[in-house]
Amino acid sequence: MSITPYVKKIIDNYESDNPGTKASLVRMLNHGKLAGTGKLVILPVDQGFEHGPVRSFGPNPAAYDPHYHFSLAIEAGLNAYAAPLGMIEAGADTFAGQIPTILKLNSSNSLATEKDQAVTGSVADALRLGCSAVGFTIYPGSEYAFQQMEEIRELGEEAKSAGLAVVMWSYPRGPMLDKAGETAIDICAYGAHMAALLGAHIIKVKPPTDHLSLGSAKKVYEEQKIDVSTMPARIRNVVQSCFNGRRIVVFSGGENSSTGQLLETIRGIAEGGANGSIIGRNTFQRPRAEALELLSTIISIFKDAV
DSSP states (O other), X not given: OOOOHHHHHHHHTOTTXXXXXXXXXHHHHTSSTTTTTTOEEEEEOOHHHHHOXXXXXXXXXXXXXXXXXXXXXXXXXXXXXXXXXXXXXXXXXXXXXXXXXXXXXXXXXXXXXXXXXXXXXXXXXXXXXXXXXXXXXXXXXXXXXXXXXXXXXXXXXXXXXXXXXXXXXXXXXXXXXXXXXXXXXXXXXXXXXXXXXXXXXXXXEOOOBSOOOOHHHHHHHHHTTOOOSSHHHHHHHHHHHTTTTTSEEEEXXXXXXXXXXXXXXXXXXXXXXXXXXXXXXXXHTSOHHHHHHHHHHHHHHHHHTO
């Protein structure tokens, strides 16, 4: 498939990257039902680490099988599939070349008390498994944020030199943030900007609320009359914070919610000019037919926004 003007405009924003890394980005942007549109819908399945197997896969037991997620992403026509080392390894041969993959290099778990993540994969693993990108989570605001930033600086440099793209999950949390602060618009925009500054090609954050957490930031939002009253307005603010849209920004589907609430969030994300969504539990915990129907609707929403 040739490069469309939408994809070329995105790739041109990555001025320092080598042809291999740009090819990895194009591979994801040119795959699936959204190919060539500049939009992305990605299936992430790292929740087994984060929440445990029964909380992640108990609602849909077929999802205990890693092959289920590969085949779901392929049948749905998604741009890519992201998962930790073991999940990718379990289907790497059967599904080789059928969908771009993103190896999640670090993970946390709900048994730990620290707001940190362990490095559980390597760039060498990603290359061995034929991945297009590596993924990494940072927790801006946590006691371990600086350590995580140093880890991804080194891993990101290695990944880019090997022709891989870098996807960064940026989830602010820590002693200075309460639960409302973690998804406040000023904090989400700050976390997304940090990911851009750390060299991410694709930045994933949660949909922001209209809450303003930092007094110093709230003052600027109010003085400059920056609109954060609607989801599209808040999405635009986060996208603007990522080098004025020069970086790919995707959003999660939010917490488990009804189909109506989820689609309302997706429409807000699309209307706000984001590049797409990374959506996991809201899809793979549903029966397969229902998940495929939902993903088809989500893809249509982003396609209509082009």
